[in-house]
Amino acid sequence: METLLAILRGLWLTLRHFFRRPITVFYPEKKRSVSPRFRGLHSLALDEEGFEKCVGCGLCAKICPSDAIEVEAEENTETERHSRGERYASHYVLDIGRCIFCGYCVDACPTEALSMTPRYEMADYERDVFLYTKSRLLPEKDNRIQKRRESV
Amino acid sequence: MIAFAKSVVVFVALLLMVAYLTLLERKVVARIQLRVGPTRVGPAGLLQPIADGIKLLLKEDIVPSEADRHIFVLAPALSFAAAFAAFAVIPFGGEIQMFGRKMSLAIADVNIGVLYVFAISSLGVYGIIFGAWSSNSKYPLIGGLRAAAQMVSYELCLAFSVIGVLMITRSLSLSDVVDGQSRVWFAILQPVGFLVFLIASFAEVNRLPFDLPEAENELVGGFHTEYSSMKFAMFFLGEYGNMITASAMITTLYLGGWRGPFLPSVVWFLIKIFVLLFLFVWVRGTLPRFRYDQLMRFGWKVLLPISIANILGTGVVLAMMD
Numbered sequence: 101m102e103t104l105l106a107i108l109r110g111l112w113l114t115l116r117h118f119f120r121r122p123i124t125v126f127y128p129e130k131k132r133s134v135s136p137r138f139r140g141l142h143s144l145a146l147d148e149e150g151f152e153k154c155v156g157c158g159l160c161a162k163i164c165p166s167d168a169i170e171v172e173a174e175e176n177t178e179t180e181r182h183s184r185g186e187r188y189a190s191h192y193v194l195d196i197g198r199c200i201f202c203g204y205c206v207d208a209c210p211t212e213a214l215s216m217t218p219r220y221e222m223a224d225y226e227r228d229v230f231l232y233t234k235s236r237l238l239p240e241k242d243n244r245i246q247k248r249r250e251s252v
Numbered sequence: 253m254i255a256f257a258k259s260v261v262v263f264v265a266l267l268l269m270v271a272y273l274t275l276l277e278r279k280v281v282a283r284i285q286l287r288v289g290p291t292r293v294g295p296a297g298l299l300q301p302i303a304d305g306i307k308l309l310l311k312e313d314i315v316p317s318e319a320d321r322h323i324f325v326l327a328p329a330l331s332f333a334a335a336f337a338a339f340a341v342i343p344f345g346g347e348i349q350m351f352g353r354k355m356s357l358a359i360a361d362v363n364i365g366v367l368y369v370f371a372i373s374s375l376g377v378y379g380i381i382f383g384a385w386s387s388n389s390k391y392p393l394i395g396g397l398r399a400a401a402q403m404v405s406y407e408l409c410l411a412f413s414v415i416g417v418l419m420i421t422r423s424l425s426l427s428d429v430v431d432g433q434s435r436v437w438f439a440i441l442q443p444v445g446f447l448v449f450l451i452a453s454f455a456e457v458n459r460l461p462f463d464l465p466e467a468e469n470e471l472v473g474g475f476h477t478e479y480s481s482m483k484f485a486m487f488f489l490g491e492y493g494n495m496i497t498a499s500a501m502i503t504t505l506y507l508g509g510w511r512g513p514f515l516p517s518v519v520w521f522l523i524k525i526f527v528l529l530f531l532f533v534w535v536r537g538t539l540p541r542f543r544y545d546q547l548m549r550f551g552w553k554v555l556l557p558i559s560i561a562n563i564l565g566t567g568v569v570l571a572m573m574d
Contacts, residue, residue, distance in 0.1 A: 107539065114284045114538040122288045 153213030331379025335493030395474025430509030
């Protein structure tokens with residue numbers, strides 16, 4: 101008898117749910133806003149004078165648990181100056197396909213050059229696109245791969 | 253000739269109902285879980301069953317190398333045919349005038365209709381057991397054995413609970429059963445029998461909470477683990493066809509069949525079937541699956557004694573009324 105009542109209570113509950121509004125968000129048409137501390141795609145920052153904050157120390161690459169970041173540094177010269185320190189990152193590649201978005205790289209960065217944006221739509225059809233080079237991570241520079249894909 | 257035309261019409265209507273029953277199920281279960289279900293294919297997802305059908309037809313058809321080929325191919329056809337053949341004797345409407353002739357809305361009015369339906373619906377189990385056995389694989393075999401044990405246990409309750417109705421009508425013909433309910437539904441005269449029949453029907457068509465032969469989380473799909481493409485779809489059609497047949501049987505035996513005021517008889521029949529199908533889906537969205545020993549204990553120690561007591565009770569009441 102008790103089980104029968106329990107079954108009826110269950111049926112009543114599911115019936116009430118049946119008449120409630122679904123909580124589905126129709127994703128590509130409607131998007132949920134993300135929290136302010138959301139960890140999405142990385143970005144590299146410039147300082148107020150337009151120099152790269154990154155000094156190519158490679159700490160982000162060192163701490164990365166999935167080995168997603170590659171950094172090679174070179175000396176700044178008088179004629180060609182990229183950052184305010186002695187060195188800059190001449191080669192910086194972030195493989196977003198390997199990244200687990202843990203944010204350790206951001207914590208490790210001594211110059212606060214690296215940060216994470218709320219951007220999370222990074223799916224693509226080609227593996228090349230997952231390799232984010234320095235030019236694609238810096239603000240207001242040409243997004244060259246994107247341009248190339250559009251021109252094809 | 254007329255019987256043939258009626259068969260074709262009923263068959264096509266049943267196939268359509270099965271197709272849209274899958275959509276109804278997905279929609280209703282989704283709403284119970286506060287989701288929306290399929291919405292992308294066609295307006296409100298209405299073309300989803302057609303897309304599913306095309307997909308299943310175009311899938312690769314695999315027969316496992318260790319399988320018993322002939323039986324493996326036969327099994328889904330048997331399961332499918334049994335589900336639909338049972339509908340042949342169910343009266344889905346009263347008599348109508350068409351082309352100047354009187355026509356009864358049932359493919360055949362057999363005088364042993366109830367027995368026929370039970371015979372055919374127990375054939376459906378063979379489809380499941382054949383499929384399970386011929387797959388030559390562990391999970392299907394376990395699923396098939398469960399199906400066999402479950403069907404034997406619950407078919408008994410099904411048959412015993414119907415006897416109460418047959419004692420009142422004194423006929424095995426389904427149209428007589430419907431005529432017997434012109435004043436009161438048998439669900440009211442036979443509440444216990446109705447409940448037992450309803451529960452046993454859930455077990456008979458392998459629906460939750462009695463879907464142990466499938467038990468996707470323990471048996472990887474149970475008896476149809478090795479099936480793919482249209483053969484799998486045949487099992488699927490059979491299962492949903494069984495649901496419709498079971499609803500039709502419950503309607504005919506206990507809910508007054510096609511009888512009802514104002515609306516045409518076929519419409520009443522469809523409304524009652526729809527309500528029962530909704531109940532099937534609703535229960536699926538509510539209850540978890542039985543454990544195997546619970547299933548057996550419930551069948552033999554609860555349902556069967558109740559149904560036998562129901563026969564005795566009905567007999568005593570009928571004897572006193574005489």
